[in-house]
Amino acid sequence: MIANLEDKKITEIFKTSIIQQTAYWSEVKKMQGVQSVAYNFKVKSSDLFNHPSDETYIVGDLLIIIQYLDADHCIAYVPYGPEIEPDPENQGYFLEQLSESLRGFLPPSCIMIRFDLSWESLWAKEEDCYDIHGNWIGVPEKRIQELRLNFNTENWNLRKANTDILPSNTIFMDLNQNEDQLLGNMKSKTRYNINLSKRKGVEIKSLGIDKLDVWYELYRQTAQRNNFFLHDINYFRVVLSARANDTLSPAEVYLLVAEVDGQPLAAMFLVIAANRGTYLYGASATENRNFMATYALQWKAMQLAKEKGCTEYDFFGISPQADESHPMYGLYRFKSGFGGQVYHRMGCWDYPLNKEKYNYYASMEFQNQSYHLN
Secondary structure (H helix, E strand, C coil), X not given: CEEEEEEECHHHCCCCCCHHHCHHHHHHHHHCCCEEEEEEEEEEHHXXXXXXXXXXXXXXXXXXXXXXXXXXXXXXXXXXXXXXXCCHHHHHXXXXXXXXXXXXXXXXXXXXEEEEEEEECCCCCCHHHECCCCCECCCCCHHHHHHHHCCCCCCCCCEECCCCCCCCEEEEEECCCCHHHHHHCCCHHHHHHHHHHHHCCCEEEEECHHHHHHHHHHHHHHHHHHCCCCCCHHHHHHHHHCCCCCCCCCCEEEEEEXXXXXXXXXXXXXXXXXXXXXXXXXXXXXXXXXXXXXXXXXXXXXXXXHHCCCCEEECCCCCCCCCCCCCCHHHHHHHHCCCCEEEEEEEEEEEECCHHHHHHHHHHHHHCCCCCCC
């Protein structure tokens, strides 16, 4: 099924709107001391899509992050890849064949391949997965998920990971609309808060790397308020300073801040790759929340992405449902107010290369699983 798998230069990774599959993201990881590799693959169109008479081939690629667990073991992590999304009944077989083809290219110490799939969940369009009010109930139990994805595979080796690394639920905004249409599709309260922030004098500025401390103080307050892990400031310095302009898949990064009379109230990282703008990281001050600075910030980010030629905006992370008990419900409530379409991804799926060591790793990971907080 998979023909002519070959490694490729990072600089030649195909242009894509998926940030985590760009040469830019590889540069971010390189600056963080993490190795990445890239491969081309060639596959017959009829093996991906239900067009049996189609004899054409599709060439795709994927970026893989090699994450070392210790001196002797590593995993191959594919963030939001591969981008090519087969028809549902072909997805498991495609991942299996791709994994077996990759086996000989990866380090002998690699215990598994983890695909953090950006593909739409197989259960996102199933009527049984919605309640009478149209709210998504979520995916079935792990065993049922594995039965479905492994259907048509030869080895039944795909395993649903115990935790998702990148957000598996998001909201996409269609930027093909004009600004009046975008505002008109927002919830009335969101639209009101955008106008209120303007009346209160909130201004949006783009900061350089020399002002990263402004971001970090807001981020520190947010982490403290929501009790999530605090990255070192150098983590964000790398994201802002990494460049891949001499490649086929660069990205533009903007650090935007909302302030009143010079006082920072909220900030965010906007990353633009191909036709998509992504809200990658966000933070806000604990005080003066009545200025609604976060609303002004998101609206400006959408406007900027649209000016840069983007046709969609990714809010990058919400709770799967409007469930007040979920730790990401606040993000769901805030982001859904801007309109857009909720999108449920497949999340992380593992292909063990060494089953004994994979089972041990998976059991340890299960004990430490947590929600991804944006």
